[in-house]
Amino acid sequence: MKKILLTGGNGFFCTRFALRYKNTYEILSASSSMLDITNEENVTEIFESFKPDYVIHAAAKASTEFCDKNPELAYKINVTGALNVAKACKKSNSKMIFLSTEQVFNGNVDAGPYTEDDTPSPDTMYGKNKLEAEGLLKEVLDELWVVRFTWLLGMPERNCSMSPNILWGTLTDIMLGKKTKATPNEYRGLTYVHEVIDQFPMIFEIPYGIYHLGSHNDLSRYDICSLIFKEVGLEHRMNELLEKETEKYKDHHRDVRLCTDKIKSYGLEFSDSKDGIKKCLKEFKIKL
Template identity: 50%
Template sequence: MDKILITGGYGFFASRFKEFYSSQYDILAVDKDILDIQNEKKVMNFIKNYKPEYIIHTAAIASTGFCNENPEIAHSVNVNGTVNVAKAAKEAGSKLVFISTEQIFNGNKARGPYTEDDKANPDTVYGQNKLKAEEKIREIIDELWVLRFTWLFGLPERGKGINPNIVWGVIKSLQKGEVIDVSDNEYRGLTYVYDLLGQFSKIFDLPYDTYHVGSKNDYSRYEIVNFILEELGLENRIEKVVNKNTEKYAKKARDIRLNTDKIREHGVKFLDTKEAIKKCLSDFNYNLK
């Protein structure tokens, strides 16, 4: 049974990965309390002693606001920490999967979907960190997959992390009686975490390279929120609970969708976003349509 070390072990993706593949791999999930990735010596010793076949590096400070306000801390974790993991992976003979993000395209003038060959122009510290980390680790290790994730969504589960995501955000707003203020000028890829997990083992058979990962989505965030409400059987409440924000991103639409044709050609195929939302709601018995 292959050994996998996954960093950011209590996070949204990693905590689900550990359970999903617990019978297929020998998985050690670590978080900052166990392994501070900023400490190069400790990272090197830890990974060389454990000798995993694969390292999945998900650990990061992903809060855009925090990173913008604390650029030195963000760089230490998101860039230097990633470099430490890559160096240790090389020394240990481990293959490395680095989880990057669609947000490296945040500052691009042209609209998505973006291919792996499109030049990225991040305008946030977090996006800049991820792009810099990609560049640095490519110089360190050859046995490397860089996976740029679209926005993952899912629902809370006992013992697992949860991230801010569009499906859970809509449900929380309904529970609180809040109006959902959402832009009709924002476009993002939206991927059900279990659609990704169900195919993740295929990653290890891909050629080492950079891949855009996730579902295709042709709809604005506003349209997707309406769709979620329709699937919840609440189409008659849309006008009351959703505010269509036409001012946000009015001057320039935010479009950071990823073109995922490359990974699809290797047999890793995702549901489109609406089908994925249906699947998520059905899995958790929320589909009341």
């Protein structure tokens, strides 16, 4: 049985991955209390003890606001921490998957979807951290996959962590009677987390390199929120509970969509965002 070490083991992706594959792989899902990625000695100890075949490096400070306000700490976690994991992979002959982000394209002025050959221009500290880490890791490891995720979405699940996502955020606002504000000037891929997890081991079989992963989306953030209202049977309450935020990104639309043709050529297929949302709502039998 192959061994997989998950960093950021208490996170949205890793808790679901560990449950899905608990009988397929020997998994060490390492939370920050078990594995301090900023402590190179601690990282080395965990690797020497567990001896992973694969490492999925998901640990990060992903909050844009936190990273912008705490640039030194963000760098220590997102860049130095990733390097410590890569160095340990090198010593233990472990293969590494580095989870990166669409946010490396935050500052690009051309419209997406972006391919792996497009030059990223991040304008947030988080995006800058991830892009720098991508480059530095490639200097340490040959056996490396860099996987840039679109925004993952999903529902609360037993023994799994949650993170902010457009589907659960919109549903939460509805249940609280709170108005959802959504801009028509933002476009990004939105991917059902289980579509990613169900296919993720296929990445172990494809060539090393950079890959964009997730769903394509032609709808704005406002359109997606409208879709959610309709799918849960609350279209009649949209005027009351959904507000179009026209000023946000008015001067320059935000478009961080990823072209995922490269990874699709290796057999990984994803619904487009609207169908992924419908699939999630159907699987969780959500109707309000």
